[in-house]
Amino acid sequence: MAAKPKLYYFDGRGRMESVRWLLAAAGVEYEEQLFETAEEFENLIKGGKLMYQRVPMVEIDGMKMVETRAILRYIAAKYNLYGKDLKEQVLIDMYVEGMRDLYDIIMFLPLSFPEEKENLRYILEKATDRFLPVYEKVLKDHGKNYLVGNQLSWADIHLFELILMIEECKSDVLLTFPKLQEFKVRVSKLPRIQKFLQPGSQRKPPMDAAGLEVAKNIFKFSKAIPKDTYKLVNVWDKPVFIDKVNV
Numbered sequence: 001m002a003a004k005p006k007l008y009y010f011d012g013r014g015r016m017e018s019v020r021w022l023l024a025a026a027g028v029e030y031e032e033q034l035f036e037t038a039e040e041f042e043n044l045i046k047g048g049k050l051m052y053q054r055v056p057m058v059e060i061d062g063m064k065m066v067e068t069r070a071i072l073r074y075i076a077a078k079y080n081l082y083g084k085d086l087k088e089q090v091l092i093d094m095y096v097e098g099m100r101d102l103y104d105i106i107m108f109l110p111l112s113f114p115e116e117k118e119n120l121r122y123i124l125e126k127a128t129d130r131f132l133p134v135y136e137k138v139l140k141d142h143g144k145n146y147l148v149g150n151q152l153s154w155a156d157i158h159l160f161e162l163i164l165m166i167e168e169c170k171s172d173v174l175l176t177f178p179k180l181q182e183f184k185v186r187v188s189k190l191p192r193i194q195k196f197l198q199p200g201s202q203r204k205p206p207m208d209a210a211g212l213e214v215a216k217n218i219f220k221f222s223k224a225i226p227k228d229t230y231k232l233v234n235v236w237d238k239p240v241f242i243d244k245v246n247v
């Protein structure tokens with residue numbers, strides 16, 4: 001029997017949470033090495049397992065896989081969650097890449113100054129004006145249960161995860177999106193998803209103040225965040241985090 005995939009990350013959502021979601025949706029059991037200190041992370045780097053000295057890293061099928069999107073794409077393809085042909089795959093990529101832009105700024109939200117409300121307002125505006133309408137329309141236009149090919153795919157899993165994340169910011173965000181409301185109920189009833197939603201699963205909770213301190217200490221955000229936030233400036237039509245990160 002093949003060894004279980006092993007996930008290397010800190011004990012929080014961050015970039016690894018989508019990997020956890022996808023494995024859970026594929027019904028794949030996995031192990032996790034969750035480090036808690038900068039020293040543990042440095043030891044991992046010294047061990048030479050991390051191609052770019054960064055995580056997420058997943059040991060799977062004899063490989064030490066890095067780069068979140070590469071990992072996700074591999075898992076999606078391996079477990080039949082990546083469409084049946086190139087056109088379905090590119091659609092899945094188009095949906096997921098759009099979702100990731102929104103996902104990434106929500107992921108960085110805990111790093112905003114506490115008094116900075118502008119970031120949350122901006123996120124919700126982009127969610128409701130730009131992104132959620134796309135997926136609502138896709139579902140409405142083709143009238144099927146899932147985004148691509150009427151079959152559960154990586155795009156559906158990512159959308160479901162994203163919806164839950166946005167709802168943590170604003171619980172009634174789906175109010176004007178009836179198709180997405182139905183979609184959410186439909187996906188939440190899938191047995192593997194239901195299981196992952198149960199308390200005690202390997203799903204991680206939202207970042208709290210203590211978790212943020214742990215992550216800041218491990219990843220030394222003071223040097224890493226500006227680099228990442230510049231990327232956001234390129235993606236969005238105005239800077240969101242660049243001068244607002246509490247480092």
Ligand SMILES: N[C@@H](CCC(=O)N[C@@H](CS)C(=O)NCC(=O)O)C(=O)O
Pocket residue numbers: 014015053054055056066067068069219224
């Ligand atoms: N493009 C990479 C980014 C990975 C990344 O920035 N990882 C952070 C933790 S979430 C890290 O390891 N930072 C340490 C560093 O950059 O030195 C991916 O998507 O996996």
